[in-house]
Amino acid sequence: MVLTQGDFLILKNEFLEVWTLPTGCAIVKLLVKDKNSDIRDVVLGYDTEEEYENQDAYIGVVVGRVANRIEKGRYTINGKTYHVPINNGPNSLHGGIRGFSFRKFDWSIANEAIDYSYVSPDKEEGFNGNVEFHVIYSLEENALKMQYKAISDEDTVLNITNHSYFNLTGAPCDVTDHILTVHASKFAHVDEDGLVDGVIEDVEGTPFDFRTPTRVSEQIEKDNRQLVIGKGFDHPFIFDTDSDQVQLYDETTGIEMNVSTSYPVATIYTANYLVNLLGKDKHAMTRRSGICVETQFMSNDINLNENSQTILRKGEEYNEYTSFAFRVR
């Protein structure tokens, strides 16, 4: 069922309770039972809608029009070059200065789901085309499903993700004790500015090999140039499978999250740049206090690949999903 309370829209069933807000379609709380049946809130977040309007670090929000970096804030489609805001070193990050993460979405409730919608006008944050965009949140038993749908009146670029920081202990403490599995035998390099530069490497023999369950802390401090540049993990992992691509597990609570997505990639980000933000109940959110599994198409793909999957053709439907399922063991 869907409930409302103040500004919040809440999805609830016997397994999960998910508190959301219209600004950035923020996932504010995600309540799950641990192995002792105690309720844990497994995402970082803020308390109020105002904090999301002025937020930092994209905590729990949808990211668009284009997740991650666009080289030099520039892309070309059909021979025409467009300029989007440079807000991260020499590049554009997460849809510009006031991308989707900062917009207040309209909403409706249908079939036990929350349908958040937003019409992004042509040239908003420099991006071309009028884009009608929907984020639909629903519960499917023990899973939160996020469906992204869009349609544009021009060929344009779109690459949507959700930027939740998970911490399966239920508190914003060091997340690197979590055990991570990523079914990916390749990952993408980033340059000194965090920009994906087109170099792809096999994970075999590197600290990026999470094909079997591995504690993040065992890998994150290893001597590896990509880890140094990223200040930890902040890299796209290229999936080998088309479902159940990522698992995250915390032994203390017994909570396991399973990620399934239609996207080919996830940027795994270990909150390397998160510095002392005051979150829910005045808890400090600090470096490495959460882990993001940002499912998406390859970052900066619009500048790396002529036939980029991030091109949304005029009149065609963008339709991608990610689900986060929870169980205890």
Ligand code: BGC
């Ligand atoms: C990016 C990081 C960036 C962070 C900002 C992540 O998705 O990969 O490089 O610093 O978002 O919150």
